[in-house]
Amino acid sequence: MATVSSESQSDQLKVVTDATCTFCGCVCDDIDLTVDGHTITKAKRACVLGTAWFLNHDVDDRPSCMIKGKPATVEEGIEHASQVLANSRYPLIYGLSDTTSESQRVAVSIADWIGGIVDTTTSVCHGPSGMAFQGVGEVTCSLGEVRNRGDLIMFWGSNPAESHPRHFTKYSLMPKGMFVPNGRKDRTCVVVDVRKTKSANAADIFIPIKPRRDFEGLWTLRALAKGIELDPAQTLEDTGVELSVWQDLMDRMKAAKFGVIFFGMGLTMTRGKHANSEALLALTRDMNDHTRFVCKPNRGHGNVTGAYNVVAWRTGYPFGVNLARGYPRFNPGEYTASDVLARGEADAAMIIASDPMANFNEPARQHLASIPYIAFDPKETPTTRHAEVAFTVATYGINVPGTVYRMDDVPIPLRPAFESPHPSDLQILEGIEKRVKELKAIGLAGQASSLRPNAV
Amino acid sequence: MSETFILIPGRTSKQGVGINEGKYGETYLGEITKLQVAPGDMERLGITEGDWVRLTGEHGTIDVEVISAKKDELPEGLLFIAYGDLSSRLMGGDTHGSGMPTSKGFDVELETIPTPSKS
Numbered sequence: 001m002a003t004v005s006s007e008s009q010s011d012q013l014k015v016v017t018d019a020t021c022t023f024c025g026c027v028c029d030d031i032d033l034t035v036d037g038h039t040i041t042k043a044k045r046a047c048v049l050g051t052a053w054f055l056n057h058d059v060d061d062r063p064s065c066m067i068k069g070k071p072a073t074v075e076e077g078i079e080h081a082s083q084v085l086a087n088s089r090y091p092l093i094y095g096l097s098d099t100t101s102e103s104q105r106v107a108v109s110i111a112d113w114i115g116g117i118v119d120t121t122t123s124v125c126h127g128p129s130g131m132a133f134q135g136v137g138e139v140t141c142s143l144g145e146v147r148n149r150g151d152l153i154m155f156w157g158s159n160p161a162e163s164h165p166r167h168f169t170k171y172s173l174m175p176k177g178m179f180v181p182n183g184r185k186d187r188t189c190v191v192v193d194v195r196k197t198k199s200a201n202a203a204d205i206f207i208p209i210k211p212r213r214d215f216e217g218l219w220t221l222r223a224l225a226k227g228i229e230l231d232p233a234q235t236l237e238d239t240g241v242e243l244s245v246w247q248d249l250m251d252r253m254k255a256a257k258f259g260v261i262f263f264g265m266g267l268t269m270t271r272g273k274h275a276n277s278e279a280l281l282a283l284t285r286d287m288n289d290h291t292r293f294v295c296k297p298n299r300g301h302g303n304v305t306g307a308y309n310v311v312a313w314r315t316g317y318p319f320g321v322n323l324a325r326g327y328p329r330f331n332p333g334e335y336t337a338s339d340v341l342a343r344g345e346a347d348a349a350m351i352i353a354s355d356p357m358a359n360f361n362e363p364a365r366q367h368l369a370s371i372p373y374i375a376f377d378p379k380e381t382p383t384t385r386h387a388e389v390a391f392t393v394a395t396y397g398i399n400v401p402g403t404v405y406r407m408d409d410v411p412i413p414l415r416p417a418f419e420s421p422h423p424s425d426l427q428i429l430e431g432i433e434k435r436v437k438e439l440k441a442i443g444l445a446g447q448a449s450s451l452r453p454n455a456v
Numbered sequence: 457m458s459e460t461f462i463l464i465p466g467r468t469s470k471q472g473v474g475i476n477e478g479k480y481g482e483t484y485l486g487e488i489t490k491l492q493v494a495p496g497d498m499e500r501l502g503i504t505e506g507d508w509v510r511l512t513g514e515h516g517t518i519d520v521e522v523i524s525a526k527k528d529e530l531p532e533g534l535l536f537i538a539y540g541d542l543s544s545r546l547m548g549g550d551t552h553g554s555g556m557p558t559s560k561g562f563d564v565e566l567e568t569i570p571t572p573s574k575s
Contacts, residue, residue: 023472048469052476123555131554162469194464194561195536196529211462211534212561265466270561273554300467320555333553342549342557358479358540361547361557362516381479382541 012037019415021046022302022397023053025407026164035417047165057395060379064422066390074423081374081389082435088348091116094337095354097304100402103425104310107352110433113442115324119337120307121354122319126297128268130318131332132277139284141294143408148177152256154190157266158298161198210240212271218279224250225286259293299407306405341367349373352425357382376425391428394420458567463535464560465543488540492525496532508571511564515548519569
């Protein structure tokens with residue numbers, strides 16, 4: 001847990017202790033920053049990604065707002081953005097994984113006022129796992145419990161050595177914990193993946209599963225957990241792995257005192273998707289007939305877990321929520337951003353802290369480029385370049401305070417290093433919310449807030 | 457002549473560093489525009505680092521420069537590319553009711569092409 005920040009300041013130079021890194025889902029809150037004016041010169045304890053995050057987010061020398069590629073005031077941008085959103089029939093609000101939960105909360109409100117869809121990068125990350133949670137449930141724990149108890153640590157379709165570089169040292173493998181006093185020596189690490197990643201090099205056991213056969217591998221383990229006899233030749237053909245290897249893994253899983261499976265997009269992005277996640281969640285549940293076993297998605301962006309939580313506690317659903325009828329409806333595949341764009345349905349969009357013009361499939365990108373949309377980002381991206389209204393915003397965690405959720409759903413406060421001349425996401429979103437309410441005449445006498453003339 | 461491979465787009469730490477430096481910077485653009493091929497496949501296909509290949513999937517085609525995967529990291533028959541514009545061009549819009557397009561582990565046809573001239 002972070003301690004109260006102590007800052008020593010001499011002229012331009014200061015040190016911010018226990019700052020929070022918001023680049024990946026580890027949300028490390030033990031970083032000491034050396035700050036020289038508007039530049040961070042040193043990020044003590046940060047990993048390679050965290051160092052790049054802190055040292056490359058000095059203030060961007062761009063206008064805070066551009067409308068159709070021309071500099072404008074923030075007030076003009078808010079007005080234009082509000083007009084676009086209020087006058088659209090099927091607006092999409094998307095992104096939200098790299099901003100504070102305070103901003104996420106306002107973004108959901110705007111979606112409600114304008115009768116739109118709110119979706120987050122969860123849908124193209126662990127959205128399928130979110131579907132699986134609803135079907136199976138999640139036997140889980142905090143990263144602190146993993147650190148103090150985990151003696152069998154598995155990574156399935158996840159490569160934290162590249163995506164979460166401090167995962168091993170801070171939480172899962174190296175720490176000396178209450179019930180694993182010898183740290184790494186008390187833990188066995190297993191990696192299941194289609195390629196021998198950098199994480200596999202850190203494992204005691206690497207199981208190279210056949211591509212697109214995660215579902216079969218997980219169900220093989222489920223069968224072995226129940227003591228069901230399997231055909232070795234069929235298992236090898238189905239999974240690309242000898243039955244004896246799976247049996248050895250199951251023996252270790254049963255013998256563990258506290259087993260953990262971290263899973264990644266190797267499961268959710270490949271054939272099977274939510275069925276893969278369901279299989280893993282069910283396996284974890286099954287293992288509790290034998291010992292204590294938990295699982296956790298290795299979530300990526302700094303506050304994607306916050307986006308999942310905030311949308312859930314505001315609408316009852318975690319992502320892909322349609323508010324057009326004045327009440328929330330959830331249907332992945334119908335109300336998720338990629339689908340709404342690829343099918344050419346959305347007629348306007350607001351993209352906050354994400355870059356679908358770089359990361360979405362081609363039909364979705366083509367449609368997004370054809371409609372008016374508003375983009376928020378501290379840096380120039382393909383999405384901001386094509387936006388009708390582009391806001392250059394202050395960076396959360398570096399310039400902006402607030403709350404983010406670590407990948408294990410633990411909320412953590414931010415400790416900004418210096419102020420930015422650019423506005424925060426929150427300031428702009430609050431301005432847009434106020435204006436769209438005026439444009440929709442919400443709150444006036446005789447006008448119900450659930451009035452939805454543009455319901456689809 | 458083309459051959460079928462399975463493409464695995466994914467994260468790399470260099471790509472992550474590049475995102476922070478800027479998406480129009482050399483680090484990011486350099487990382488997302490290189491295709492990792494297993495050394496055994498390169499030898500069999502007679503291609504070397506710096507050669508270019510064309511990948512054709514169900515939903516698109518890209519031309520990309522080849523680099524060798526590190527020894528043992530990539531089994532033969534698999535290709536790896538860092539997430540980005542090029543990998544996205546090969547993704548289709550159908551999410552099969554999940555919200556998630558199939559973004560990893562899809563088939564592509566690989567054929568060698570002449571190295572583009574720098575203009």
